[in-house]
Amino acid sequence: MNPSLESLLADADLCVKCGLCSPHCPTYRQTADENESPRGRIALIQGWASGRLPLTAALRKPLDDCLLCRNCEAVCPAKVPYARLMDRFRAETGQDRKSLAARALSSAVREGLRHPLLANLGRRALDAAARLPGGSAWKALPPAGNPENWYGEHPAAGEPIAHAGLFLGCTAAVADAATVTAILELLPRLGVSVTVPGNQACCGAMDLHAGDAAAAHALMSRNIEAFAKPLDAVIGFASGCSATLLEYRHHSDTPAAETLSAKVQDVSRFLADRIRPERWDLAPLEAKILVHTPCSLRNVCKTESSVDALLRRIPGAEVKILPDKGRCCGAAGSYMVEHRRMAEAIRAETVEAILAESPDYLATSNIGCALHLRAGLQGRADIPVVHPVQLLARLQRA
Ligand code: SF4
Ligand code: SF4
Known part of the structure; x- marks a missing residue:
């Protein structure tokens, strides 16, 4: 067997199929479909890598639907390296069995973001779209920079x-x-x-x-x-x-x-x-700041407590972590563009949780989450969605 398939199978075989990860998986929570759960995806990869299942569009779909939020990895008692497994599967299969439209969209998003000329053209198109009837979602985009x-x-x-x-x-x-x-x-x-x-x-x-x-x-x-x-x-x-x-x-x-x-x-x-407490000189802010924790901050960087600790330095501010932390907002980088329906369905629960808290600010440490949540709140509540550092920079006096 091809050695990279062997190591893929070795990672997959660590899964004991206990299903403890399933309630933490945003796509499984939406669909209640075993194929859309971490355990189901691992079984599909095992089937393909061992030659029992051909790579068809039907096999590919639930594997492409994964947001790579890594909520499953965080709770897995067998320590299955889920992200490595999925990245290897996708590297082995590339764009095979994806529709032409899905491949074109994926490539357009990646190339468009990384080339300044294309990004600026795209940006102008989005700004124009925001002025059209029904273009309100694009108004969630903040001004561009150089x-x-x-x-x-x-x-x-x-x-x-x-x-x-x-x-x-x-x-x-x-x-x-x-x-x-x-x-x-x-x-x-x-x-x-x-x-x-x-x-x-x-x-x-x-x-x-x-x-x-x-x-x-x-x-x-x-x-x-x-x-x-x-x-x-x-x-x-x-x-x-x-x-x-x-x-x-x-x-x-x-x-x-x-x-x-x-x-x-x-x-x-x-x-x-790095910053000693006496260096902070933050102006008071009588406001409720709700903290959204991106999956990448929680599951990989593992530093969500730093955001909380920093914002609690603001005199007068009420800082609250968004309840039900552990759930994904559905953004997942380009996922929110490439899998728009699923991303919006997953987001709905988070948006309702934010509205229930009625904060003055929503602070999140990932621009993808900020854009996705800003668009979800559009027309429902006027809550500024900011990076925590924006608030600190605005309030620091010294
Ligand atoms: S990475 Fe997230 S979406 Fe993918 S299987 Fe794990 S929990 Fe589900
Ligand atoms: S928690 Fe881990 S071992 Fe259990 S089913 Fe999920 S991936 Fe497999």
């Missing part, structure tokens, strides 16, 4: 306490300029020098999850080279990207990949760990 204005050195005010590299990710310019601006304002004021390498690239997560391992690994190599500098930390602010950077060490056994992964921290963890 990465050329961010590249380079942003020295600390006064004696630096740390030197951090800032990872932007491919969505920053298109959809999350406000968070970049907030970080580049806040960190130097807190004594952190920030370097934004101009030769960095997309983290590679979208290619990896789409089954294009070669494209993902090429992007990883570019980032490893871009951040090969004497930095104390490499900061991500979209937890989906931070999660991928943290696992570069699983995709390359080079010392440089290990060094980068070891330095990666989500921005909230970096601030909670």
Whole structure:
């Protein structure tokens, strides 16, 4: 047997089929279909890898429906490396048995986000669509930014306490300029020098999850080279990207990949760990801040408590974690575009939970979740959806 199929089967065979993961799986919760559960997906992969099941569109569908939220991995008593299993299956099968429309959409999203010219054209099209009747969902997009204005050195005010590299990710310019601006304002004021390498690239997560391992690994190599500098930390602010950077060490056994992964921290963890309490001078905010925890922050970065700890520093603020944490909002990067119906169905439960809390702000650490939830709240409640660092930058006085 092909050695990569053997290692795929070895991972799959760790599953003891206990089903403890099923209630935590967003697609199973929607469909109650065993094929749409982690256990069912693992059984399908076993069937295919052992030659018992052919790769048909019907076999492919539930495997493509997986959001890679990793809720199953977090609760699995047998420690099945579910994400590695799914990424390997997708790398082995590539785009085979996907419809032409699905392949075209997947490629358009990935290429569109990563090429500035296409991204700007796409952005203009979306801005125009927002003005059309029925175009309200696109109004959830915030103003675009220009990465050329961010590249380079942003020295600390006064004696630096740390030197951090800032990872932007491919969505920053298109959809999350406000968070970049907030970080580049806040960190130097807190004594952190920030370097934004101009030769960095997309983290590679979208290619990896789409089954294009070669494209993902090429992007990883570019980032490893871009951040090969004497930095104390490499900061991500979209937890989906931070999660991928943290696992570069699983995709390359080079010392440089290990060094980068070891330095990666989500921005909230970096601030909670590095900034001494006396450096914070936050203006009061009499407001209820509801914290949404992205699956990538909880299941891979494992740093959701840092967000809570930072926001609780704001005098007067009532900070509450969104109840039912452990559920996915349905965004999952490009999933919300490629699997729109399922993504919206999964989101509905989270939107109702947010509305029930009636917060003044919703804070989330992943731009994909922010966009998806903002669109879900559109027309129902006027709740600003922000990155936690945006609130801290706005309130820090010193
Ligand atoms: S990664 Fe998420 S969507 Fe996929 S099987 Fe696991 S729990 Fe379900
Ligand atoms: S919890 Fe783990 S061992 Fe149990 S069915 Fe799910 S993946 Fe398999």
